[in-house]
Amino acid sequence: MGLSRREFLKRTAALTAASYVGINLPFKNENTSQASDADSWHKGTCRLCGAGCRLELGVKNGKAVALRGISDSRTNYGYLCMKGMLFYKLMGYNNPDRLKKPLYRKSKKEPFKEISWDEALNIAAKEFAKAVKNHGNNSVAYYGSGQALTEETYLFQKIFRGGLRTNNVEGNPRLCMASAVGGYLTSFGADEPIGSYTNFERASCFFIIGSNMAEAHPVLFRRVMRRKLDNRETVKVINADPRVSPTSRIADLHLQFKPGTDLALLNAMAHVIVKEKLYDETFLKNYATFRMGKKKEVSFEKYKEFLKDYTPEKAADICGGNITPEKIRTAALWFAKSEGTVSIWTMGINQRKRGVWANNLIHNLHILTGQLCRPGADSFSLTGQPNACGGVREGGGLCHILPGHRLVKKDKLRHQVEKLWGIPQGRIPPKPGYHTIAMFEAVNLGKIKAIWINCTSPAQSLPNCDKYRKGMSREDVFMVVTDIFPTKTTELANLVLPTAFHFEKTGVYGCTERRSQLTVKAVDAPGEAKPDVWIVREWALKLSKELNDPVIKKCVEPFLGKEPDYELPKAIWDEYTQKLTKGRDNDLRGATYEVLKKLPDGVQWPAPTKEWALKGGTDIKFVRGLDPLADKHAKDQKPYQFYGPAHPDKKLWIWLRPQRGPEEMPDSDYPFYLSTGRVIDHWHTSSMTGRIPELMRANPYAYVEINPKDAKKLGIKPGDMVEVASRRGKNILPAKVYVGPCEGMVFVYWHDQKESRMINRVTKDAFDPGSKEPEFKICACKIRKVSGPKPLKPFLVEMKT
């Protein structure tokens, strides 16, 4: 422990050197650029979370030097968090770690060698063709990302579905918001929130459950906080979370329940609302039905009967923590009686064994009380990634959906897509492909022989990742990874292709509130890094030759010869919006590149015409007069028209969903709940934020948060090294003793790339049977003190060539 003799002497020597001249030299000022230094400013969207903040990139002599917010933008009004202000440091040659040349190795045990693009794409085409020829079409797969541009996801899935005839098209949004999709579809009949952020300024009650938005979405949290602080008496904030987080700070009421008991809490709130007759009778009569199954409608009486099991007293017993029947009643009263209630949630609800059900139960409260479609009333799920909504949910980036909110298994919709692409009917297989966990299970079993991983790092982000890394390191699985930095996943790849970063290519991001925003290229990519759309197009041409299949070429034919920085993504966007979203609920025909460039922010769909798009699109869906599609689909004179494609009766469904706990409950061997989450300075696997020194310094490594009472029992002091172990793996992390997690629960951040601090080696890969989203948020673990404090070093994966 402490200083070695050698180190001691070295330091003394260094100190002497510095003190001879009487000053200290720890700082470099070259990185502190001033906004005024820039020659030109280029509009775009933030690369990080799903809030969709608009910002401008300052460029000087072709080099990115600064980022600043755009005050006219309706998402952030010019505000940015530190991540948003600093990611210019990753652009162009600003960061030495950027991947600059295609890298290849035949065996995963060899070091990488630099090769040319032509060789790289030949190899990729040959390997995919070989897999298809020898093992069938379903032996290849694409695993994409909610951070890829819409054009990229769209083109990838077009080649895989239309060209390679497989639905093995997945993406990391399966890990983050698949349950929200399931919730919206089953409750409202249409995916994505009804309202917008504008409701934050009009709400008088916020119900924040399973979200630490103060850290994960700081700019949106500012809007909520502003609303609360300007109306301290009239605006109520309820925060329901097993952990006291920075979000809880502004809450009037903090509901701290045991992990996994929130379904009982939500049902109990419904119980109070029904019992006190706080529901909106006309709204229910006009717009809602009660369901036990897709085809099984039940009566309101039956629902009341069902709620009898969830009296506040019973629920308080189940929930534990600080929950009392009184608190549940207060929460339900505030929720129902306010002039407008906005519910906000993220991963605490979605990443669960019963994530869809939990989503349904939140929607239930809104339908019951009619807290929907009005200004300030909405059931609003936040997204974690900048283009999970736009690219993946709308662009067809999951195994069961096609572009424009179409289901793969619906023959009519599938044939529509085939026709629009101009490929023979029957090219797209009718069966959905592997969902994420099944896909990596198939990789483990050797069923998938070639996989393309784009812009994400499943080797770190999958739950129970050790299990799936075994499959990814198999010699008979050919893995292509497209990324900008080395990650835990590039370590397992055969072929690593360097791509252009944000602002080094052109494309659209669609954020949480159905808003599509354009970012145009402003700086050059370093070395030979290329835009993804160019990579896919060139690869598809080679693949077409290898497999002797002209249909693959047909898929990219409209895009041939276009220059890749602007014309190519524009052609892809035009095909997607003009052809594929026509007549769908996410109609984006008005949102052309020209329109998107004119607006300070972007366009919220439905936006069927340019005139409507130029006004910013649709603020609240389903309301006649505000939503052009509500007028178009109107069957009667009612002000709200729930025209969503998933509900044939065009009504909202209230679901009878019982309380269900997590897959793995704590027991005598593994007595603690383990939950994971984000910290403000880092984003996801920290491959980007870890390379920004300012952010890395603030949070150099992950730690485990332990409740002081538990720490006392186990003799753990702040800074001690603690082993967190589950049935799947273990981590050794420094402890933070802190009244955050409730007693019997520990909390770990998941951004650290160091193997001994990578918490997804510990988490469980159980998943929701409906949405197939894994239960990252709850599993059982045990903890013990390993040693006293140790000096730790931040860690990032480096590329060895």
Place this chain on the structure above:
Amino acid sequence: MKSKSRKNKGRRQFIKEILAGSVGLLSFRYKKASAITSPVTTNRLRPPGAVSERIFPSKCIRCGRCVEVCPYNCIVPLDIKEGIYAGTPLIYVEDIPCYLCMKCVEVCPTGTLQPIKQNETRMGLAVIDKHACKTWNEELALCRTCYNVCPFKETAIKLDQLRPVVIEEYCTGCGLCTHGCPVVTKDGKKAINIEPIYSQGPVKW
């Protein structure tokens, strides 16, 4: 001072530092080095429980045990050029802050570092430079790193409408906020700095 990878670069590095230092001479960072003025200044602090600076150099026997025991390597023994302060322990908070593990206090054989509770430690006071702080200065930036890293969040530092405010009564001066602060000003300080306002306190033997 502590430069990365000094392997095989000793001589080269040394010359570089001298050169850089000579340039730096023109603009002294905090103060001139002197054999008799205390090295304790902004962001240069004594370990927890230190006695008044007025008697520190006479009480400390330069045994280096606090330096040795510190698990985070944050305590540095001062160089011979510091005159009468040579060998005494100092913490450069923006390099490695004090994590308040309180181990140094336990091993001090002379009572120069006196037993003290973690939350009663007063190494200094965090002072926000409102002209340099992004959140205070630029209205549209949302940074609260100092708040996030503080071990006494909500007690020693609070957010007033998302802007950090230090509560003087509870700040231990550990320097985690200074270390974390993403802003570096032209004179090498941060937007939140630790001022050792208690270092010249009353003498307690």
